[in-house]
Amino acid sequence: MPTLSSSETLVAEPWRDYALLDSGEGRKLERFGARILDRPDSQALWARSQPTEAWDAADARFTGGKDEEGQGNWDILKRHADGTWPLTYGDVRCEAQLSGFRHVGIFPEQRVHWDFMEERVGPEFSLLNLFGYTGLASLLPAAKGAKVTHVDASKKAIAWARTNQEASGMAEAPVRWICDDAARFAAREVRRGNRYDGIVLDPPKYGRGPKNEIWRLEEQLPTLLADVRAMLDGGSSFMVLTAYATHLSAITLRRLVEDALAGLGGAITHGEMTIREEGSGRLLPTSLFVRWDRHG
């Protein structure tokens, strides 16, 4: 009978430009560089560990739906909180801004995967980043010399990623920015016989391609993973999948990856991604992951 390896908890620690200061009562308080933000979080059901004064320090507060997909608005509480501001991680600078759906252009919990990739990439390494958003998972490997193909359906996200590239002084870095539907692009790459050393994908639960192609994680992930498998080979090094706001279990995601990547060797791990709260040390769960690592 097959045995299932146990689930792992990946913990994103605070760094100079990011800290989870507190969480509770359905919200989280975070410091992103020079800004303190108060955002909804559907997991943070517990009591807060910091006094009200700590929350009063917020520069902006997002109010509206608690769901990841929820609509809402930013209330600017301090005058300087508008506009863009810089956030640095390693060699990369991200121009953060208060954007719709409560996001700011960076998912700090993803640092566990940025670090994982940075240890494995180098010059000539070919990386495919599907659903690449503002490009952190493209630019950090590119800063180590990797040749990156970055795919996102949103022109705005691609423009933001290019701004981050410029801000990082990486204008010459070998990144191909592609505005396309991720599933379509992957299918085309398979037909062309293209392969990659590493693939990272962060599909939303629901999305749309530039030509209104519908993306539904729970329906299309198996086909996309089959295409991911076809783009990996005996020389490939890793695959990283994350999923947010889904009712799917990490075990389900792992099973899908196991099926798709059967025969590739290496090791698969799965589990939850979390952020460690500064001070209290409590973990805030954010999302699920599955990683395949040839040398794991």
Ligand SMILES: C[S@@+](CC[C@H](N)C(=O)[O-])C[C@H]1O[C@@H](n2cnc3c(N)ncnc32)[C@H](O)[C@@H]1O
């Ligand atoms: C923000 S990231 C995902 C972050 C996180 N996984 C979440 O769901 O909140 C999602 C990215 O996928 C892009 N996207 C959505 N549908 C897409 C599609 N069909 N093809 C390619 N990119 C897509 C969005 O433009 C966005 O930049």
